[in-house]
Amino acid sequence: MRMSQRLTLAICLLALAMLGREAMAQGPPPVMPPASMRPYPANSMYDFEYDKHYYRDGMWNRVSSNRGRRSIFNIDYLRARTRKPTGFLGNSSALSYKDMILPILEEDPYDLGDSGGGGGGQEQSVVDQFRGIPAAGVSGFNYYDPVQLQDTLTSPTGSGIRLQVGYFDPDDSGLVVEGFGQNTAETFDARDTLGPGRGEQKNTLLMLLRPPDFLLNDIGGAGSQFGQTGGGGGGGGDDDASTAQDFILQNNLLNLRGLPLDNGVRDVAGNVIGASSPFDLEFRVSTKSRTYGASVTWIMAPRYSTKKFMLRPTVGVRYMRIQESMRFYGQDSGLTYDNLEDLDEGFNGDVKLHSPPNGIDDDGDGITDNAGLVEESDSGGGGGGGADEEFRFVIYNDPSMYPLTSTLSNVSRSDLIGPEIGLRYDLGGEKFKLWGQTKLAVAANSERMRLKGNNIGIVTRQNNFNMPTPEDPQPNRFSDSDRHSHVSEIIEQSLFAEAPLFAHIPILRRSTILSEARFRFGYTVLFVGHVARPFGSIYWAGNPSEGLYPSIDTRRTSFWTENYSFSINWTY
Numbered sequence: 001m002r003m004s005q006r007l008t009l010a011i012c013l014l015a016l017a018m019l020g021r022e023a024m025a026q027g028p029p030p031v032m033p034p035a036s037m038r039p040y041p042a043n044s045m046y047d048f049e050y051d052k053h054y055y056r057d058g059m060w061n062r063v064s065s066n067r068g069r070r071s072i073f074n075i076d077y078l079r080a081r082t083r084k085p086t087g088f089l090g091n092s093s094a095l096s097y098k099d100m101i102l103p104i105l106e107e108d109p110y111d112l113g114d115s116g117g118g119g120g121g122q123e124q125s126v127v128d129q130f131r132g133i134p135a136a137g138v139s140g141f142n143y144y145d146p147v148q149l150q151d152t153l154t155s156p157t158g159s160g161i162r163l164q165v166g167y168f169d170p171d172d173s174g175l176v177v178e179g180f181g182q183n184t185a186e187t188f189d190a191r192d193t194l195g196p197g198r199g200e201q202k203n204t205l206l207m208l209l210r211p212p213d214f215l216l217n218d219i220g221g222a223g224s225q226f227g228q229t230g231g232g233g234g235g236g237g238d239d240d241a242s243t244a245q246d247f248i249l250q251n252n253l254l255n256l257r258g259l260p261l262d263n264g265v266r267d268v269a270g271n272v273i274g275a276s277s278p279f280d281l282e283f284r285v286s287t288k289s290r291t292y293g294a295s296v297t298w299i300m301a302p303r304y305s306t307k308k309f310m311l312r313p314t315v316g317v318r319y320m321r322i323q324e325s326m327r328f329y330g331q332d333s334g335l336t337y338d339n340l341e342d343l344d345e346g347f348n349g350d351v352k353l354h355s356p357p358n359g360i361d362d363d364g365d366g367i368t369d370n371a372g373l374v375e376e377s378d379s380g381g382g383g384g385g386g387a388d389e390e391f392r393f394v395i396y397n398d399p400s401m402y403p404l405t406s407t408l409s410n411v412s413r414s415d416l417i418g419p420e421i422g423l424r425y426d427l428g429g430e431k432f433k434l435w436g437q438t439k440l441a442v443a444a445n446s447e448r449m450r451l452k453g454n455n456i457g458i459v460t461r462q463n464n465f466n467m468p469t470p471e472d473p474q475p476n477r478f479s480d481s482d483r484h485s486h487v488s489e490i491i492e493q494s495l496f497a498e499a500p501l502f503a504h505i506p507i508l509r510r511s512t513i514l515s516e517a518r519f520r521f522g523y524t525v526l527f528v529g530h531v532a533r534p535f536g537s538i539y540w541a542g543n544p545s546e547g548l549y550p551s552i553d554t555r556r557t558s559f560w561t562e563n564y565s566f567s568i569n570w571t572y
Helices: 005-026 097-105 126-131 202-209 240-250
Strands: 050-056 058-064 068-082 157-168 174-189 223-231 258-261 274-278 281-301 309-334 337-338 389-395 404-428 433-454 477-499 517-532 555-570
Touching: 068 126, 068 174, 068 281, 068 404, 068 517, 097 126, 157 281, 157 404, 202 240, 258 389, 274 309, 309 433, 309 517, 404 477, 404 517, 433 517
Parallel strands: none
Antiparallel strands: 050 058, 068 157, 068 555, 157 174, 174 281, 223 389, 258 274, 281 309, 309 404, 337 389, 404 433, 433 477, 477 517, 517 555
16 A cells, blocks of 8 residues: 655654654753762762771872761869979078077077086086087077978969860861869968977967056066066976966967068178068968969871871960969067076067977976976986076067067969960770870960068067057058069870770669760879969068068069869760
8 A cells, every 4th residue: 555655754754753852851961071070989878977088108098987076075173283382481691580699698698508506507508509510410409490481381282173075076186175273272380390288378378468468467568577486396486377377478489480581781791681580479371372274276187097096286275374372471479588597687679588499398397398498407406406497578569569460472473375286195995095195385474473461570679660550550561563474385294094984883884974974084284484483582671660571573483283183074
């Protein structure tokens, strides 16, 4: 059967139209990019969550992990210690109390070398006992000795807290924000060095020293004296009010420490001679240190890494404040006391005579190391009867201003801020890890120092002080301040050990929070260079009536603090 030519043409045209419509519906064929621009590796739900390729030292390296970003939170309890104070408390160029007084005692009528009577007395030189024998290497007894801070104060100790928050990415880089604060303190109290029973009646003594009971009205005005005669064998005298008063004076006026001062006295060459101020009621020195700060640290991806070890550089910024204080508190009765053989002899207002502090009740009077009386075990007179010893307590100045309390406080503050670099190193795995950090910072240091106090002078000399008036009840107050800026270096070294200990303790591991926690023990030492500390930054001068007061003399040294830390930390 023949198909007409026209029909054939129509069928062909219809077929071409249908093919064209289909081609238009599919669009143009995709254009494939060159192989160098195609993405690699392809994303897949079956691949690692984190997958990184990098080129290093001629080799391609791959880091992959299904671990996402880890958030950390850590709380540390700190047991801290700071560097102990160092230096001399007082003016090192001034005479000590011993060097000031012993030449006076060597002169008549203070020469006490020949004591005892007809029965063959014992040679006992008080001066020699106090001075010692330097040529033979024999040191003398304490006689209001000055204080070397490093010998009397231990390193201040205390506690603190440290907080850490941050995160680590799958490539082990991360950001850590840290803040910490700690307080340390230490006190030296000269009364603590006394034997048992000494100084326990201070309140009664203060009552005796103040009007209207001033020494039970036995003495009253300036330059008055109270004398008492006691037997050589047992304190002697009747058991009456005066004897009780006498006992309180001998047992509670204490040989504590002295404070050497520049009181304006110079030798012909212009060098400081000065004098030492004795304190027979109280002598305390205390120090406090507050250290706190914050840091932001970026921990880079490992520069060296194995299965159990990582080495990562760190960069960041640190702020730190060091605030230290030194406080002195001294109190003196204003009395002078000796044991002259004749109460009519003159006296020196600076003299406070104590028996050598050997810790033995030599004369059996119930008082060990008396004030105002030299104990002599063999002071017998003819036939063994004890020879009487005469002693006296004298108020040399206006009793209305005594007991005299001297105070001084010096506070230093250093604010440091600057960039820091370091290294962090990790050893171990999830079950047990050792890690540490070494950081170095160069910081701008803004320092402030503030000094204040009252009644710093030679406490036995009223003419060293301005007399109180109703308009100015504290005329001997003083204050000083200073401020500087410079650069200080900061070095921090930390070592830590941590493990999931709570997960292995049957009772504690029942708690979800504790089972996911890790216990950490660590040690950190922080060193700061060129810091003004309050102990060595004082010029000790004291004669208010001449306008001489302690002032700030800035001296810089290094500061360090160390702490042991115990903490619980979580990683999510």
